[in-house]
Amino acid sequence: MAGTDRSHAHFERARRVIPGGIQSNYRKSESHVPVYISHGRGARLFDLDGNEYIDYSLSYGPSILGHSNEHLRASIVRQAEKMYSNEVNALEQAAAEKIVAHVPCAELVRFACSGTEANYNALRIARAYTGRNMVVRFNGHYNGCLDQLIGGIVDDPQNPVPVHGERETDAFSQMGNTAGRAAHAFHDSYMIEWNDLDALSALLSRFGDDIAAVCMEPVMVNFNGCLPEPGYLEGVRELCTRYGVVLVFDEVLTGFRMGLGGAQGALGVIPDVATFAKAIGGGFPVSVFCGKREIMDVVTRAEVIAAGSYNGHPLAMAAVIATIEELEREAGAAFTRINALGNALADGLRDKFDRHGVPLILQGFPAAWTIAYSDRGRIINHRDSLAQGDTWAKGLVFSRLMNSRNVIVQARFCTSAAHTEQDVEETLRRADKAIAAFTAEAR
Ligand SMILES: Cc1ncc(COP(=O)(O)O)c(C=O)c1O
Known part of the structure; x- marks a missing residue:
């Protein structure tokens, strides 16, 4: 990682003229210095310091075609x-x-x-x-x-x-x-x-x-x-x-x-x-x-x-x-890709958490899913989620551990038409280390 000096410096300047230094309260928490993105290509984002990230946030969902389609x-x-x-x-x-x-x-x-x-x-x-x-x-x-x-x-x-x-x-x-x-x-x-x-x-x-x-x-x-x-x-x-x-x-x-x-x-x-x-x-x-x-x-x-x-x-x-037009092309080939890669990532992560003995529930649909840390099999609504304890806070820990390994994800994992098999493989390699840190920190 090339460090985040430029992002830090930028954040300090931003805080002087922007409340909290951010434009949307959910975008980044105040305690977390956001990385400032300079450009994106495909499933990758690049910050001001030259770091490269694999992106599963996709701007909280919108960038379904990936970046710079x-x-x-x-x-x-x-x-x-x-x-x-x-x-x-x-x-x-x-x-x-x-x-x-x-x-x-x-x-x-x-x-x-x-x-x-x-x-x-x-x-x-x-x-x-x-x-x-x-x-x-x-x-x-x-x-x-x-x-x-x-x-x-x-x-x-x-x-x-x-x-x-x-x-x-x-x-x-x-x-x-x-x-x-x-x-x-x-x-x-x-x-x-x-x-x-x-x-x-x-x-x-x-x-x-x-x-x-x-x-x-x-x-x-x-x-x-x-x-x-x-x-x-x-x-x-x-x-x-x-x-x-x-x-x-x-x-x-x-x-x-x-x-x-x-x-x-x-x-x-x-x-x-x-x-x-x-x-x-x-x-x-x-x-x-x-x-x-x-x-x-x-x-x-x-x-x-x-x-x-x-x-x-x-x-x-x-x-x-x-x-x-892009999503219609070749009878919806983009969706086949988005869903296949979403499933591959979900299966790979589930397998890795399993091997670390961490019970979890992975819920949603292939193009957008969330990990909840619970051993009860599934969550059907908000009341059910509360009954299962704090399924949410641990998710934030894992997101942070992935972010620090240059994988951008919030509570939700979203795939785009621009993600590749290599992106998923690389993500799973980084997830190995993140899960090891997670088991130490959040269990
Ligand atoms: C389901 C749902 N509805 C509405 C909104 C609000 O959309 P916007 O942030 O564009 O106002 C969001 C934003 O995350 C959402 O997820």
């Missing part, structure tokens, strides 16, 4: 040479047509800039369409940084309106606990456990007439990579239809990582409205809210204001089109 880069440069101010442009319709072609629920599509914004719009649309107010969220899901969507704890399971706060034993509640939240931000939502159909059924039978939307990650990617139990999503779909509630899938992470149709395409349960961000732009800031025509028409009729200076920005639209 030639087709994406050329499309952006071509568009930048023509026009990059936010005028109405023909690319908007071409990008929307691509989304409609691939995403089962998408009959009408609008673009925004972040996942948070897309979710906010989706909920406003659901409220306008139903004429109801309440929204159902799920413990352990992350839907963005908005006051109403982030964090909260439930004190009274009989009336699961979240309240501001955190619990000492609950890492997820701590990650979502922010000062400065509007006093009544949580008053319009319920928060219940995911993968518990009885909980949703009971809530809807009591309060269904007031509930506009049920909003969930269709796979709980953000916390322990929990997959839906057999029949759960189908049951949710059925309940939402029965109670006239808009089912919103937050596909910000599953979007394109589970295929061009998202989780709804892969799992065969179609929501009414869905949001996408991250991988849809291959690394450019862009998001989507889309859904059934009848529902999205509240925007068509301008009953709902859905606005943003940068929505449909031509560079973002060029990024969406180029990313989808």
Whole structure:
């Protein structure tokens, strides 16, 4: 390792003008000096000091094509040479047509800039369409940084309106606990456990007439990579239809990582409205809210204001089109690669942890999965995760040990179309040493 002197020096300067020296609280913890990336190529990132990293963070998910994909880069440069101010442009319709072609629920599509914004719009649309107010969220899901969507704890399971706060034993509640939240931000939502159909059924039978939307990650990617139990999503779909509630899938992470149709395409349960961000732009800031025509028409009729200076920005639209074109190529060869390498890495790591006698659960899907340190076989939701002890903190230890061996990973491992077999082999070699250090430190 060439050292990180330049990154250290840069961080010191950054702290003078940037709170915490970082742009997003989750990007790097304050106690950890971030490495400053100078450029990326394929699955590799290079920092200011000349260190080379194998990247499984992929900017927290978006860079599904890897770094500096030639087709994406050329499309952006071509568009930048023509026009990059936010005028109405023909690319908007071409990008929307691509989304409609691939995403089962998408009959009408609008673009925004972040996942948070897309979710906010989706909920406003659901409220306008139903004429109801309440929204159902799920413990352990992350839907963005908005006051109403982030964090909260439930004190009274009989009336699961979240309240501001955190619990000492609950890492997820701590990650979502922010000062400065509007006093009544949580008053319009319920928060219940995911993968518990009885909980949703009971809530809807009591309060269904007031509930506009049920909003969930269709796979709980953000916390322990929990997959839906057999029949759960189908049951949710059925309940939402029965109670006239808009089912919103937050596909910000599953979007394109589970295929061009998202989780709804892969799992065969179609929501009414869905949001996408991250991988849809291959690394450019862009998001989507889309859904059934009848529902999205509240925007068509301008009953709902859905606005943003940068929505449909031509560079973002060029990024969406180029990313989808790359993922469509050769009948989805990129996904075959992403999934095969994700599986190879997961199998290799599981094997190595096994040999060190460390029990773990590896959950998620091939393109995005998480390690939880538990000997109970699987975790199905947030409540289950808490019952199994601190499955989360140890994961952070392993990520740090991998990062110090020039493998960039957070809680989640993501693969891209640019990863190679050699990247995985090299990662597993480095993991050997990281696991040995992990067993000494974290057991
Ligand atoms: C599932 C999910 N929804 C929403 C968001 C928020 O997206 P953004 O950070 O683009 O606002 C994220 C971000 O990590 C996410 O993982």
